[in-house]
Amino acid sequence: MNVNPQSYTVDLDWKKPYPSIDHDNEAFWDGLKEHKLLVWKCQQCGAVYWPKAYCQNHENEPFAANCEWTEASGRGKIFAFNIHHWAFHPGFKEEVPYVYALIELEEGPLISSQLVGDDLPTDIHKIGQTVEIVYEDHPAQGFTLPKFRVVRG
Numbered sequence: 001m002n003v004n005p006q007s008y009t010v011d012l013d014w015k016k017p018y019p020s021i022d023h024d025n026e027a028f029w030d031g032l033k034e035h036k037l038l039v040w041k042c043q044q045c046g047a048v049y050w051p052k053a054y055c056q057n058h059e060n061e062p063f064a065a066n067c068e069w070t071e072a073s074g075r076g077k078i079f080a081f082n083i084h085h086w087a088f089h090p091g092f093k094e095e096v097p098y099v100y101a102l103i104e105l106e107e108g109p110l111i112s113s114q115l116v117g118d119d120l121p122t123d124i125h126k127i128g129q130t131v132e133i134v135y136e137d138h139p140a141q142g143f144t145l146p147k148f149r150v151v152r153g
């Protein structure tokens with residue numbers, strides 16, 4: 001799949017598990033729909049988390065005190081990846097083999113997602129390679145998924 005624009009639309013019946021969207025993460029999912037990757041940032045010390053968490057640098061604070069969703073750069077590096085040759089859920093049957101990766105965001109947190117595009121990693125020499133977010137819009141289902149692609153050069 002050649003993924004050049006910063007987003008693309010998938011207009012198909014949804015056959016996979018739905019993302020689990022709740023009160024604590026709905027701002028993150030709303031951000032994706034606006035093509036923004038949000039991370040959870042402590043306004044007091046600048047520590048960044050994903051998913052939403054309490055800041056580990058302060059004691060005796062209420063949960064999530066001084067923290068806000070903040071837009072991230074959308075760039076990071078491949079921390080680890082594996083190639084799925086078998087669909088563990090029938091909804092993924094037409095996509096195997098696909099690459100599932102842990103991305104270390106520039107801001108620090110790890111996020112897991114599928115890598116898309118032409119330049120997919122096949123061996124461990126691709127660990128550390130720079131990736132950037134691509135927004136996969138699913139208008140019929142009302143959500144956007146964060147996918148990542150390798151940045152060339």
Ligand SMILES: [Zn+2]
Pocket residue numbers: 042043044045046047055056057058
């Ligand atoms: Zn803090």
